[in-house]
Amino acid sequence: QAKTLGRGRHHFFDVGLRERMQRRLRMEQDLRDAVHDGQLWPAYQPVVDLRTGEMVAVEALLRWTHPRHGAISPVEFIPLAEESDLINVIGKEMLRATTRELAARRGSQGLDLTLKVNLSTRQLDDPHLVPAVRDALAGTGLPAGALCLEVTESALMRDQEAAAEVLASLRSLGVLLAIDDFGTGYSSLAQLRRLTLDTLKIDRSFITGIAESRDAAAIVTSIIAMAHAVDLTVIAEGVESAEQVDLLRSLGCDQAQGYHLGRPVPAAELFGPQ
Numbered sequence: 001q002a003k004t005l006g007r008g009r010h011h012f013f014d015v016g017l018r019e020r021m022q023r024r025l026r027m028e029q030d031l032r033d034a035v036h037d038g039q040l041w042p043a044y045q046p047v048v049d050l051r052t053g054e055m056v057a058v059e060a061l062l063r064w065t066h067p068r069h070g071a072i073s074p075v076e077f078i079p080l081a082e083e084s085d086l087i088n089v090i091g092k093e094m095l096r097a098t099t100r101e102l103a104a105r106r107g108s109q110g111l112d113l114t115l116k117v118n119l120s121t122r123q124l125d126d127p128h129l130v131p132a133v134r135d136a137l138a139g140t141g142l143p144a145g146a147l148c149l150e151v152t153e154s155a156l157m158r159d160q161e162a163a164a165e166v167l168a169s170l171r172s173l174g175v176l177l178a179i180d181d182f183g184t185g186y187s188s189l190a191q192l193r194r195l196t197l198d199t200l201k202i203d204r205s206f207i208t209g210i211a212e213s214r215d216a217a218a219i220v221t222s223i224i225a226m227a228h229a230v231d232l233t234v235i236a237e238g239v240e241s242a243e244q245v246d247l248l249r250s251l252g253c254d255q256a257q258g259y260h261l262g263r264p265v266p267a268a269e270l271f272g273p274q
């Protein structure tokens, strides 16, 4: 009987594994189709200045509307794209589309917002990244200083020498640089300083408990102090309540982003019809 059970379990495992692999292969093919069929699009989430309450920037967040499966989260498909060359194609198109959108809004509505675009580790390794950023700016007329590229702390810490070099090239174009999801990696003050960044985004996991937990608030307080010591603008991400907004303001946090202040939405919803 034990043997039967064992065999059953073995068989069961194989089916699960095969299904997972098939699902992945299918999703990768779907993602390739999505790129060509225009199923990928940027949502925009406001970033608010905590002193004035005004929207000062927008973060572009990739969205995939699958014709049959509906919305698929970037948390699911970005890692898949990163395993192939797809992330570079998608990343470049994201840069092109969002700089075009923001440049147009600038021209027609006089909107003076910073555009934030996420870069993945794989994009930092791509020799075509810097020319692609330069072309996106030149092609749309968006001022370099109105573009801020976000790189996660873990991507920056993976290969520090290489990352520092790419960031220096990007910086020489005049764009701003942000360290994203800060607190989830292990960077030191010295490393932060050497990378010459402009902005530090405190990871959502540190913001979640600040209104309830003194420890959580203490950690955020020290991150803000550290960031300000090396002249970084601090953004809190994942702000979901008015209490968190008030507390972050009182702690001297510069800007905030989160569902309480505005969800990621299509351009027309945030800026009005083009």
Ligand code: C2E
Pocket: 045, 060, 061, 062, 073, 074, 075, 078, 091, 094, 118, 119, 120, 150, 180, 181, 204, 237, 238, 239, 240, 257, 258, 259, 260, 264
């Ligand atoms: P991220 O860059 O840290 O973006 C913030 C994420 O937090 C977004 O998730 C956003 O929708 C979500 N968020 C914002 N406010 C709140 C809040 O108040 N509560 C909660 N629970 N979540 C909030 P999203 O859009 O699912 O994106 C997830 C991640 O996928 C991003 O994290 C980023 O790392 C990656 N990603 C998104 N778009 C791109 C892209 O165009 N290129 C690359 N390379 N990565 C992207």
Ligand code: MG
Pocket: 059, 118, 150, 180
């Ligand atoms: Mg980001």
Ligand code: MG
Pocket: 180, 181, 201, 203, 204, 237
């Ligand atoms: Mg983040």
Ligand code: MG
Pocket: 181, 203, 204
């Ligand atoms: Mg995050």
